[in-house]
Amino acid sequence: MPIFMDFHDLPEGVSPKHVAEMHQADLDIEHKYNCRGLTYWCDEIRQTAFCLIDAPDRQSVIDLHQNSHGAVPQRIIEVNDTIVESFLGRIEDPKKSKNTKLNIINDPAFRSIMVVKIKNKTLRVSEKNTLKAAIRGYTTSINTLTSHNNGRLVKQEANSFMMSFKVVTDAINCGIKIQELRNSVITPDLEFKIGISAGIPVTEKDGLFEDTIKTSNYLSAIAQNDLFITTEVKNLYEGENKNIPISENRSVRVLNSTEEDFMTRLMDYTEKIWSNPTTNVNDFEENLGYSKSKLYRTMMQLVGKSPNMFLRDYRLNKALERLEKQDGNISEIAYQTGFSSPSYFSKCFYKKYGILPSNLHSD
Template structure:
């Protein structure tokens, strides 16, 4: 049976005890609708509640809430239990709340999400598979660092490492520790032709999007394309960190905090790029039209944030994706070239060789 997570935005007067009582009313009648309430989260500060419910469909869930107490959810998304547990740490009531007359849970679902990527810039003079293997070893070292900061791995693959934290402070301190240790890892694992990127954003699990933490994850991932610094924070992360640590300011070598305007630009740029990068007819002026800014401003902003002109940015984005396809054995050279937005396999091979120092065919062995 599907599992759903819903979001309730409650009034300022609602308390954790009130939410627990509403949850109990759900449990009393849930059988009538074929539902099973698994657990919930309540954030007293942000006045949001999130219910995790097994239900035959979204309609049954809403009808159950409506009959139980009339507090229907503002948003509902379908989720996977394992993913919820990775982000939020549990899919049932916490132990301290079990076996009591009224399970009062006052635990926010708000999380800080970190994306860590290590990009290979060159395989020249090195065994590419050895380098890739060494990068995976670095990710394992990063996993060990997380334990000290209560970080939880949500996903780890060739794109990088996605991590969830309960507090902004723990996430920021962990990012700084990873940044510090990375210099040691580069020497230890012989990965000098790599670049570390860390993006940090914070948010709620259910918004108007279809996936859990979708907005938060996307911005954290997109921050890894910022070349202005190794570690990039969203404006929300900066504000929350400085409110949790009075007198502390997020500044330092290879650190950058995005302004709201920069976040808007980055999201617009990446949304269009992610949707159009495979189009072989894509031109730079298509970026201008879709993002809604002039050619000169597009160029200035992209150089300032990504360190690349629009043409170079698109080329490197395509090559980065093509590298992933080659490593996954997704087609032959020609297929990968066309799937990556290149008109010509020979031109693709030339560009790939110039960036990575080896021919694509060397990764197909």
């Protein structure tokens, strides 16, 4: 049977004990609806609860809750148990303490999600082996740092990492340590791009932590060898640390609400149009609602690139991914990634990476 996670917005005054009683009420009659309640998370501060249930369908989850305690969830999504465990650390109730009637679990599902991307600045043949060795070493160290800072490695693909942390301070400290790791070794042709945001597992989207993951990915996409975080992450960090501010000399960049909004609109639009060769800066100005000069200033301040360069580099990154996977010939990849001709694509690729795409494609 599929597994579902639901979201409950708790009324004022509902305690972890009340949620434990509701969970027990589900377990008492779950067999009537062919369901199996696996576990739940309760966040008294944010007044939220999330249930994980093995059930035939969403309606069975609703019927179970309706007839056991009457609290119908605001949202239900289908999830993968392995992914749930990788983010949240468990998929079953922890063992109940001895001599207690209820299994009271005061354990929030709120998580900080960190995305780390290691990017090559160059692909020159003379340095490729050195860069590969450096990346292998960084991969081992990043995994170790994640564990030492109480994080969980959720996903790793090539040179990209995604981690989950219960405590924002742990996520920030891990990100800073990863930055220090990069700075401790001379690898000028690698850049580390790190983004951290925070949120709940179930929103209006269909995927687990989908909104938070998207924000962290966007932050890492625009980060300039810094640790980019949201204002919410900053506030949570300072709340956990007696209002001690995040030190600016740690290369932590906090995006304000206006910058976060611009980043989201910029990345959402770029993801829609990047493969269209007719898209240009005028389209960005029109769709983002910025004048030419304001768009340029905002992009340089936030991303460190002009709109033209940002779009070109975005396309080149997509092309590099396809070249490394041998996903089509060079002409096909050039057109698929929004370049007007293979010759122009090769020229831009060489300028950025110091190697022709034909040399990379033949490796």
